[in-house]
Amino acid sequence: MLEQMAAGWRHVFKLDPNRRLSDLSLEKVCQSGTDAIIVGGTDGITFEDIWKLQKRLRKYLLPCVLEVSDINAIVPGFDGYLIPSVLNTDQARWIHGAHLKAIQRYGCGIPWKQLLLLGYVILNPESKVSRLTEANAGLDEEAAASYACLVEHLFKWPVLYVEYSGKFGDENMVRAIRRQLKKTRLFYGGGITTRRQAETMAKWADTVVVGNLVYTNVEKAVQTVSWVKETNLQEKG
Ligand code: 1GP
Secondary structure, three states: OOOHHHHHOOEEEEEOOOOOOOOOHHHHHHHOOOOOEEOOOOOOOOOOHHHHHHHHHOOOOOOOOEOOOOOOOOOOOEEEEEEEEEOEOHHHHHHHHHHHHHHHHHHHOHHHHEEEEEEHHHHHOOHHHHHHOOOOOOOOOOHHHHHHHHHHHHHOOOEEEEEEOOOOOOOOHHHHOOOOOOHHHHHHEOOOOOOOHHHHHHHOOEEEEEOOOOHHOOHHHHHHHHHHHOOOOOOOO
16 A cells, blocks of 8 residues: 555655756666655646656666646656645645646546545745645644644544645744654655755655755755755654
8 A cells, every 4th residue: 555655754855847957967866865756747748758767767766656737747657645635724635626637537537545545735936846736835823723723633534744845844844744744654755955944854754855955956955965965853742
């Protein structure tokens, strides 16, 4: 089951099929000691680009999962599929609407055990994903914590993903969210470029996601693996 696999992820890289990455950089990323590769992005996502990246990733032993963002770009053959549901939006399409469409299209063919639901809380109003999903990203600590409470106690979802995509987040916000979570796993992603940033979020997040740095400084991106893994996670609850 994907949920069990993800329970062991401390650090993951997110690769965007719409961005260029040399073979050498891909090799460095895949041999970095990270726990998994997520293939996913916000715009320009096509079946063909995902398929091409998947083919290049196949020669490495690392688990590779697809974060599904477009019903027309679901490529078979991944180790699992991450299904985002944006919580801080009023647009039903991004909460469960697109999901229903996928169920209507694929029905019984969906490999449920290979799916993992991610409850997204988007906190960078300037990010593409925030604009696309019309997220209410300007939350304060109390509001952010209430989303965490919703996911942990009411929905009982497996993962809450704090998404700061492109910007390093506010530690106090991430800590406030983390304090509400016991069973739900916390993913953090956004703007990690330095050791200090990696260590800061690794204290609160079970899984730290690094994306953009792969494309701007692959050597540093590789270093984030040990920065995260050498940091002790604070006790939950
Ligand atoms: C993006 O959360 C990931 O979806 C990682 O964010 O690209 O800013 O590292 P960055």
